[in-house]
Amino acid sequence: MKVDAAMILKIPLLKEHLDDDVLWHYDKRGEYSVKSGYQLALRMKFPNAPSSLESMSQYWSALWSLELPEKIxxxxxxxxxxxxxxxxNMWKRKVIQEPTCQICRKSIESISHALLEYKAAKSIWLQSPFTVPSFKDHSQDIFSILQGMANELRKADLELMVALCWAVWFSRNKFIFEGKKIALNISTAKAKSILDAFQRVRKTYPSHIAYSSGEKLQKWIPPPPRKCLQS
Ligand SMILES: [Zn+2]
Incomplete structure (x- = not known):
């Protein structure tokens, strides 16, 4: 719409005088908050990651709606x-003495290293239809990495991606705690079989998945009031 001088003159002015004020334009109300500052800092650090609060909540709702076992x-x-x-993480909590990966002994074992980067994990992802971003900064936020990988995946693909993450972590634990090496194709097959088995059971017995013990959920009722103790 073309705005001419006559229209501008018709805009009513405020009768009371207001001083200029500083506004934080990353917030709808113009007010700074730690949350909006944090979101801005994330966007600046990871400009390619869909890090708005909206896409963050989309990630969580997509995750919880997956047809996968609750534990996964x-x-x-x-x-x-x-x-x-x-x-x-164990080293940060002072549970262990050093943060070095117990499998390759070449790097700090961040979660991105354990799930995506060490040799066996890399091989599993190379065989999969998913693209793992290359990253050298081990402090990179794992949420942004996983969210970036999950972004725009269809539900079935996201289910497979999550199941693969779990299978990689499972084989990592088997090796570290039991000294058992799981072949790459077994890890991939395990992820797919968990996925298939769960979805087959869900289709056949939907109520058994909704209530894993087969029992109906009971409405919580408060306990009866305690009688006063007589002294
Ligand atoms: Zn390693």
Whole structure:
């Protein structure tokens, strides 16, 4: 729409005088908050990652809606929040003396290293239809990496990606804690078989998956009030 001088003159002015003010234009109300500052810092650090709050919530709702066993979805939630017990995380919590990867002994074992980067993990991802971004900065936010990988995947592909992450972590644990080496094709097959078995059972017995023990959920009722103790 063309705005001419006559239209501008018709715009009513405020009767009261207001001083100029500083506004934070990354927030709808113009107010700075730690949350909006954090979101801006993430976008500046990882400009290619879809890091808005909206896409972050989309990631979580996509994750929880997957047709996968709950333990795998909870595993992925922990991985995305950097809560898995990688050697780096254990070292940060002073549980172990050094953060070096116990498998390759060449690098700090961040979660990105354990799930995506060390040799066996890399080979599994190379055989998969998914692209793992190359990254050299080990401090890179694992959430951004996983969210970037999951972005724009169809539900079935996202289910396979999450199942593969779990299978990589499972084979890592088998090797570290039991000294057992799982062949790459076995890890991939394990992820696919878990996926297939769960979805087959879900189609056949949907109520058994909804209530894993087969019991109906009971409505919580408060306990009866305690009687006063007489002294
Ligand atoms: Zn390693």
């Amino acid at each position: 979805k909870i595993f992925m939630w922990r991985a995305s929040n950097n809560l898995l017990p990688s050697t780096e």
